[in-house]
Amino acid sequence: MMFSKACEYGIRAAVYIALQSLDGRRVSVTEIAGEIDSPIAFTAKILQQLTRNNIVNSVKGPTGGFEIERKDMDRVNLSMIVKAIDGDNIYVGCGLGLKECNADKPCPLHDKFVDIRSNLRTMLKSTSLYELATGLEVGLTYLKR
Amino acid sequence: MMFSKACEYGIRAAVYIALQSLDGRRVSVTEIAGEIDSPIAFTAKILQQLTRNNIVNSVKGPTGGFEIERKDMDRVNLSMIVKAIDGDNIYVGCGLGLKECNADKPCPLHDKFVDIRSNLRTMLKSTSLYELATGLEVGLTYLKR
DNA sequence: TTTAAATAGGATAAAATTGTCCTTTATTAA
């Protein structure tokens, strides 16, 4: 709805990797896909994007897998993940589909839409991977159901 | 981003029809598509959905076209249009793609997501077609660019 | 040094969304 499937998988995967990294565990694509209930090969593609964007870290070979350093869990927020996967249309796009959102020649929904979008942006920017992972750790939230 | 292309066209079309109906003019699909800059045949499909959902009124034959009664411009809000075209996933869906949004077994983003979504729902429900059409009429907003 | 395990990446396939074309139906006006 708000995010593409790829983006949803990407966020869930990143949170799971963070959670495991808090325990010092490196995780494979297969494990991740199993734990977040996503298609394996498609998830692998998305993890490549996250890796290229320095959101998670990948290590090849035996004992390899994905991980994220403790300090990066603070640095990485949802806005970065969404941008890496869905691009910044969520920020610059017009709610009614005009070429771009432009206050000088606004669509009828502009003012109200900008309002909502601004809340969303603030939320995404201020939500770190660490914050999401710790909720999971405590058992208050879930990545599949 | 937030709405499908079909939904964006649908909202723009409905607003244009409302605007013209304020002047007592009935409009054809061809005119609508021209004025909101959308593909004609695809727009026709979307207008069928709006008609079936009693959001706009259609009249066949010469002098026919689409219109919306003054009182319906107050009754119809954006939420109704979005539901008619995109369904209610926007209301019941989980932001991270879990089967459904459920506070009893929430995803890590649930609380923050519900917040944003609630703002969005309130906005959509409280925005009438009449309100959007009058902004256009006054020349403050635009349906294409 | 070989083997096996893991990610990277290219090629394709399937599904969903977006878009087009053509025929049918209804209705107005000549």
Place this chain on the structure above:
DNA sequence: TTAATAAAGGACAATTTTATCCTATTTAAA
């Protein structure tokens, strides 16, 4: 009554998104 006009609807095509499969590359451990 006929002709012309406009929406309704069915079939199909193109594009985008989602998903799969297979090979190459890297690397750790036996």
